[in-house]
Amino acid sequence: MNTRLLTRISVLSLAVVLSAGMVGCKKKPHATPGPGPGGLEGIGPVSVAPSIDTTGIMPPRSGDPTQRNQPPRLATDTVYFAFDSSSINPSERPKLDDMAAYMRENPNQIITIEGHCDERGTAEYNRSLGERRAQACREYLASTGVDGNKLQTISYGKEKPADFGHGEEAWAKNRRAEFIITGQ
Amino acid sequence: MKHRMWSALVLCGMAGVVLAATPARIVISKGAAPKINIAVESFGGDANAQQVAAVLASDLVRSDWFNYVAAANAEVIVRGTVSGGTLNGAVFSRGGSTPVLQKVCTGDGSNPRGVAHQMADEIVRNIAGKPGIAQTKIACVANGTGSKEIYVMDYDGANVKRLSNDHTLTVRPRFGPNRRTLVYTSYRSGWPDVYIMADIAAPAPRRVAYYPGLNTGGAISPDGRRLAVILSKDGNPELYVMDLASSGLTRLSRTRQAEASPCWSPDGSQICFVSDRAGQPQLYMVPASGGEARRVTFGGYKTEPDWASWSVSAEVPDICFSARAGRQFQVFGLKSRTGEEMLLTQDAADNEDPCWAPDGRHIVYARTVNHRSSLYILDAFTGRTIELNPNLRVLGDCTAPAWSR
Numbered sequence: 001m002n003t004r005l006l007t008r009i010s011v012l013s014l015a016v017v018l019s020a021g022m023v024g025c026k027k028k029p030h031a032t033p034g035p036g037p038g039g040l041e042g043i044g045p046v047s048v049a050p051s052i053d054t055t056g057i058m059p060p061r062s063g064d065p066t067q068r069n070q071p072p073r074l075a076t077d078t079v080y081f082a083f084d085s086s087s088i089n090p091s092e093r094p095k096l097d098d099m100a101a102y103m104r105e106n107p108n109q110i111i112t113i114e115g116h117c118d119e120r121g122t123a124e125y126n127r128s129l130g131e132r133r134a135q136a137c138r139e140y141l142a143s144t145g146v147d148g149n150k151l152q153t154i155s156y157g158k159e160k161p162a163d164f165g166h167g168e169e170a171w172a173k174n175r176r177a178e179f180i181i182t183g184q
Numbered sequence: 185m186k187h188r189m190w191s192a193l194v195l196c197g198m199a200g201v202v203l204a205a206t207p208a209r210i211v212i213s214k215g216a217a218p219k220i221n222i223a224v225e226s227f228g229g230d231a232n233a234q235q236v237a238a239v240l241a242s243d244l245v246r247s248d249w250f251n252y253v254a255a256a257n258a259e260v261i262v263r264g265t266v267s268g269g270t271l272n273g274a275v276f277s278r279g280g281s282t283p284v285l286q287k288v289c290t291g292d293g294s295n296p297r298g299v300a301h302q303m304a305d306e307i308v309r310n311i312a313g314k315p316g317i318a319q320t321k322i323a324c325v326a327n328g329t330g331s332k333e334i335y336v337m338d339y340d341g342a343n344v345k346r347l348s349n350d351h352t353l354t355v356r357p358r359f360g361p362n363r364r365t366l367v368y369t370s371y372r373s374g375w376p377d378v379y380i381m382a383d384i385a386a387p388a389p390r391r392v393a394y395y396p397g398l399n400t401g402g403a404i405s406p407d408g409r410r411l412a413v414i415l416s417k418d419g420n421p422e423l424y425v426m427d428l429a430s431s432g433l434t435r436l437s438r439t440r441q442a443e444a445s446p447c448w449s450p451d452g453s454q455i456c457f458v459s460d461r462a463g464q465p466q467l468y469m470v471p472a473s474g475g476e477a478r479r480v481t482f483g484g485y486k487t488e489p490d491w492a493s494w495s496v497s498a499e500v501p502d503i504c505f506s507a508r509a510g511r512q513f514q515v516f517g518l519k520s521r522t523g524e525e526m527l528l529t530q531d532a533a534d535n536e537d538p539c540w541a542p543d544g545r546h547i548v549y550a551r552t553v554n555h556r557s558s559l560y561i562l563d564a565f566t567g568r569t570i571e572l573n574p575n576l577r578v579l580g581d582c583t584a585p586a587w588s589r
Contacts, residue, residue, distance in 0.1 A: 058397045059396060098354075121539070124401055124581070125445065127376070127401075128401075128443060132420065
């Protein structure tokens with residue numbers, strides 16, 4: 001299967017999920033079906049500069065991210081980030097390319113991307129920054145043709161450091177995204 | 185009571201390190217509001233009488249509108265009788281024989297502190313002319329059980345109660361417009377979701393936001409009908425407002441960067457929040473019904489805004505936030521009308537997560553030294569800080585405090 005075909009499939013399946021969302025996906029916390037004041041179509045006048053539309057709507061949740069299957073995580077694929085940044089460093093791209101290859105070989109696996117921060121920021125901002133890091137990995141993987149519906153994200157902010165130290169060496173290990181298999 | 189003694193000191197040297205790019209003047213308060221000299225005489229009545237008197241005296245001191253003095257030096261004297269859980273309180277001016285204030289504070293006797301708090305708020309309201317805080321609550325996150333759980337206590341640290349039993353990360357409590365409703369984030373489902381407890385006296389959490397991805401930062405509007413919340417369901421953390429009756433969402437941001445920590449203006453028309461769309465995190469404001477977001481802080485790393493529900497004085501800022509100052513975080517104030525920023529804490533600690541009391545004067549925040557955190561109270565009028573209650577250390581590290589409105 002070539003990459004272009006994969007991309008088409010993922011775009012198609014994204015469209016399926018989108019339309020499924022419109023008719024009342026079970027993960028919506030309310031029963032209001034279809035577009036309406038609360039639906040995706042019902043966004044009021046919103047203009048925030050600088051305005052770039054976000055990519056990929058998230059798939060419905062699948063599996064319990066705290067119950068990790070074997071292997072518990074793909075440790076070699078931990079992606080590291082610069083301070084206060086969610087940009088994918090060029091040095092980290094080969095890890096994501098390996099991840100993409102793994103996902104192509106295991107197309108039914110659902111991967112949860114965990115976003116983490118070092119301890120220096122404040123808690124809630126770090127929770128959003130950790131989510132940005134996980135989403136940046138998701139966007140990168142989706143751009144290589146991986147099915148975005150198999151990729152979900154969770155942010156722990158600074159709550160789960162990989163290294164409990166308090167210096168730059170520890171911080172560098174904690175600004176990261178990890179990949180865990182949460183379902184088939 | 186007049187309070188015109190506020191004076192300000194421009195902090196040239198230290199401000200330069202942190203906020204060189206900041207156009208706003210950075211000041212720290214060194215003033216003192218004048219206080220009324222008050223005495224509480226020994227109460228008559230049953231076995232609880234002296235405890236009630238002691239708690240009332242403590243409340244009057246904590247209000248910061250009074251000096252507690254010997255009766256001979258007092259401008260105002262409080263007398264009272266306690267019986268069957270009820271306090272009959274009366275306030276006299278010096279030398280006066282007719283009370284200037286009388287109040288019957290009723291309780292069932294199970295919480296003698298409660299009647300003292302009622303009387304204290306009456307005195308603060310009627311003698312000082314300010315909103316009282318003695319009957320308010322403070323919620324926080326503590327990790328003593330090995331998990332992060334949410335606790336609630338009286339504003340003075342008494343009557344601590346654990347509200348959550350989630351054995352995971354339970355974080356970011358914020359009170360609704362009454363003193364009973366609490367919104368918070370818990371990972372109890374495995375994912376970060378937003379829950380509301382309609383009444384903390386009978387904890388029954390309802391999960392209100394559990395979309396794919398991140399759900400956090402819940403803040404209930406002053407009218408109690410809307411929830412500002414951060415969701416990443418559309419592929420990126422963004423600010424939304426949820427109508428709590430219909431669960432309908434209005435999206436208020438559209439960026440490729442991170443949004444966080446919304447709070448409401450007292451009239452419910454504006455939301456102040458954090459975004460790093462311009463690089464480092466800064467504070468922005470956006471109309472709660474949608475529209476153009478306006479950046480309100482410049483330079484540095486600025487997060488965790490909270491907007492006072494009542495403004496005590498034009499000289500006291502109405503928004504507090506935490507910002508990096510050198511190697512540490514300190515609590516800052518922002519006057520929403522002028523954009524003027526003020527440094528409010530300045531010590532060798534990380535001072536984070538500030539939240540206003542409903543008197544618009546006091547701020548509770550988490551102070552971290554050597555990786556141990558405890559709750560402190562700041563008087564934004566004078567800059568004075570005190571530990572909320574050293575007994576709280578048995579809960580572990582206390583962080584993310586919220587003050588009821």
